[in-house]
Amino acid sequence: MIWAVALAIGMVITAGTYLALSRDLLRCLIGLAVLGNGINLLLFTAGRLGSRVPPIIVEQETILQNAANALPQALVLTAIVISFALLCFSLVLAVRLVQVAGSDDVTTLRSAEPPATDAVKPALEDGP
Amino acid sequence: MILAILPLLVPLTTALLCVITQSSARVQRVISVCGSFVLLVSAMALLWQVSVEDTVTLTAGNWPLPFGIEFTADRLGSALVLIAAIMVTITVLWQASDADIAPSTPGLHPLLHGLTAGAGAAFLAADLFNLYVWFEVALICSLGLLVQGGTLRQLDAALKYFAMNLVGTLLLLTAVALLYAATGQLNFTAIGEAAARLETPLMLPLIGLLVLAFLIKAAAFPFFAWLPASYHTLPGPVLALFSALLSKIGICALIRTLGGTFQPAPELLFTMLGWIALLSMLTGVLGAAYHWDMRRILAFHSISQVGYMLLAIALASRAGNAAAIFFALHHSLVKAGLFLAAALIYRQTGHYDLRRIGGLYAAKPFLATLFLLFALSLVGIPPLSGFWGKYLIVRESLVQGEYLWAGVALFVGALTFYSMLKIWLEAFWKPHPDQSWQPPVATRLTPAYASVGVLAFLTLWMGLFPEKIVVFVTNAANSLHGVSP
Numbered sequence: 001m002i003w004a005v006a007l008a009i010g011m012v013i014t015a016g017t018y019l020a021l022s023r024d025l026l027r028c029l030i031g032l033a034v035l036g037n038g039i040n041l042l043l044f045t046a047g048r049l050g051s052r053v054p055p056i057i058v059e060q061e062t063i064l065q066n067a068a069n070a071l072p073q074a075l076v077l078t079a080i081v082i083s084f085a086l087l088c089f090s091l092v093l094a095v096r097l098v099q100v101a102g103s104d105d106v107t108t109l110r111s112a113e114p115p116a117t118d119a120v121k122p123a124l125e126d127g128p
Numbered sequence: 129m130i131l132a133i134l135p136l137l138v139p140l141t142t143a144l145l146c147v148i149t150q151s152s153a154r155v156q157r158v159i160s161v162c163g164s165f166v167l168l169v170s171a172m173a174l175l176w177q178v179s180v181e182d183t184v185t186l187t188a189g190n191w192p193l194p195f196g197i198e199f200t201a202d203r204l205g206s207a208l209v210l211i212a213a214i215m216v217t218i219t220v221l222w223q224a225s226d227a228d229i230a231p232s233t234p235g236l237h238p239l240l241h242g243l244t245a246g247a248g249a250a251f252l253a254a255d256l257f258n259l260y261v262w263f264e265v266a267l268i269c270s271l272g273l274l275v276q277g278g279t280l281r282q283l284d285a286a287l288k289y290f291a292m293n294l295v296g297t298l299l300l301l302t303a304v305a306l307l308y309a310a311t312g313q314l315n316f317t318a319i320g321e322a323a324a325r326l327e328t329p330l331m332l333p334l335i336g337l338l339v340l341a342f343l344i345k346a347a348a349f350p351f352f353a354w355l356p357a358s359y360h361t362l363p364g365p366v367l368a369l370f371s372a373l374l375s376k377i378g379i380c381a382l383i384r385t386l387g388g389t390f391q392p393a394p395e396l397l398f399t400m401l402g403w404i405a406l407l408s409m410l411t412g413v414l415g416a417a418y419h420w421d422m423r424r425i426l427a428f429h430s431i432s433q434v435g436y437m438l439l440a441i442a443l444a445s446r447a448g449n450a451a452a453i454f455f456a457l458h459h460s461l462v463k464a465g466l467f468l469a470a471a472l473i474y475r476q477t478g479h480y481d482l483r484r485i486g487g488l489y490a491a492k493p494f495l496a497t498l499f500l501l502f503a504l505s506l507v508g509i510p511p512l513s514g515f516w517g518k519y520l521i522v523r524e525s526l527v528q529g530e531y532l533w534a535g536v537a538l539f540v541g542a543l544t545f546y547s548m549l550k551i552w553l554e555a556f557w558k559p560h561p562d563q564s565w566q567p568p569v570a571t572r573l574t575p576a577y578a579s580v581g582v583l584a585f586l587t588l589w590m591g592l593f594p595e596k597i598v599v600f601v602t603n604a605a606n607s608l609h610g611v612s613p
Binding site: 025032036045072075079082085086089090093094101110111113121125 | 257260261264267268271275278280281282283284285286287288290291294295298301302304305306308309314356357358360361418419420421424481483484
């Protein structure tokens with residue numbers, strides 16, 4: 001079981017990395033989101049797989065018997081919320097950037113760091 | 129004790145109140161100023177309490193360790209929290225002047241306080257996952273601050289900042305997951321105890337991954353690309369807050385993990401960290417030598433100065449960690465002061481580019497003196513704070529027989545001097561390229577000068593009376609190592 005999950009996580013992370021290296025802005029961001037989901041799965045698996053027993057102590061018992069680990073589930077929920085917020089922000093940012101810049105090719109988005117025109121002195125920029 | 133999470137609760141409350149009152153700029157500003165002063169007082173109280181009791185701890189819900197979520201204020205964390213409180217107060221007060229404060233959007237004050245909350249909580253978190261969460265809070269707020277202006281350059285910068293930093297936080301999350309799988313713990317103390325029982329071949333990649341994530345956050349070579357891509361698009365005062373807080377979160381986490389939790393960490397890590405430190409120092413200072421925009425020059429110097437802190441951590445001794453903490457405190461104040469001085473120069477001349485300005489020494493001698501103070505402190509000229517920071521690092525390298533590392537640190541100091549000299553000669557000494565240029569008459573700069581003055585006083589004080597601070601940082605490094613001071 002754990003090997004199948006490990007393989008699946010590996011595939012998700014590979015797909016995410018491949019997309020994140022794309023020149024297309026939207027694919028790049030979706031790749032980062034997929035990569036984040038792969039790592040969320042990894043976090044989930046960190047707490048052992050196997051048991052489906054809820055972590056509730058039954059009557060007349062004092063310890064948990066063979067229950068699922070609840071902590072990674074709580075962690076992964078937090079991580080999902082954070083990565084979802086970041087994905088939303090990045091998509092809005094990308095749409096606005098494509099509108100203003102008129103291109104979604106990340107290699108042409110160089111306005112913050114224009115390519116050097118002179119080997120000795122950087123180009124003069126206008127305004128702040 | 130509630131004091132340990134006040135540096136988190138106060139800015140979060142202030143941020144929320146600023147969001148509620150965003151329809152009235154005046155009310156928002158009053159709340160923002162009050163909130164930063166309350167934070168300043170609680171940070172001072174925390175520091176005083178820590179110097180008496182060694183650590184102040186709060187465990188959520190009184191759960192026994194290692195199950196409870198813990199916030200521990202030690203000397204390292206509370207000193208950095210005080211720096212954060214000073215910096216946010218200065219940035220907020222600066223908004224009352226008219227030096228490079230555009231765009232003054234309703235989102236500015238909530239995001240400033242949100243960034244402070246994220247950084248403050250990350251300095252105090254004693255739990256690996258909690259540390260990740262506060263890293264993300266600081267990341268989201270800094271992204272918000274980057275896009276406030278909405279110009280093409282700022283959006284482009286925000287995208288690059290986002291992509292690089294997201295990779296960093298994903299690596300951090302991976303390291304958290306793998307460390308949890310290997311040790312079953314998240315609390316720093318418990319992880320350290322469990323990790324000591326594990327084999328080195330297992331621990332080396334896990335701690336290495338964690339260190340890699342922190343290095344991306346701290347903008348070290350070769351992961352610094354996000355910093356020079358984004359910093360120069362920000363207004364000066366916000367930039368001062370960024371430079372004082374963001375890379376320090378990564379440095380603080382590195383000192384805490386390598387100098388405390390995981391000691392003795394594998395030897396190989398420290399050797400690699402040392403070479404990364406050397407390359408950060410050199411690439412940072414050479415990048416600065418190429419540029420002519422003051423914000424870009426100072427941003428590249430941040431990378432070079434992060435290299436000094438990493439070098440001190442790589443020395444892997446208590447004296448090295450103490451030097452790293454001293455340097456982090458010094459660098460936060462001085463680099464922020466330089467960015468604020470650059471914002472004042474921008475107000476007088478209208479440009480950050482050194483080729484378009486000049487003649488300021490004749491027009492504004494007081495500003496020139498202030499700038500020179502910060503510049504010489506960054507270079508490390510006695511009796512300013514930078515001298516003691518570099519002295520502690522170089523002395524510890526020589527004690528350990530790392531002559532190459534000490535030599536590079538001194539050489540980079542000389543290159544830093546060149547770069548500061550460039551700003552001085554171009555902005556202050558040479559005549560203005562436009563003969564008819566006059567400094568603006570109607571300016572509102574008293575709050576701005578007061579803010580820079582406070583920072584200048586602090587760096588002078590740290591330089592003239594360093595004994596107290598050296599004792600403090602030595603105690604801080606000792607208590608991280610588990611030795612009672």
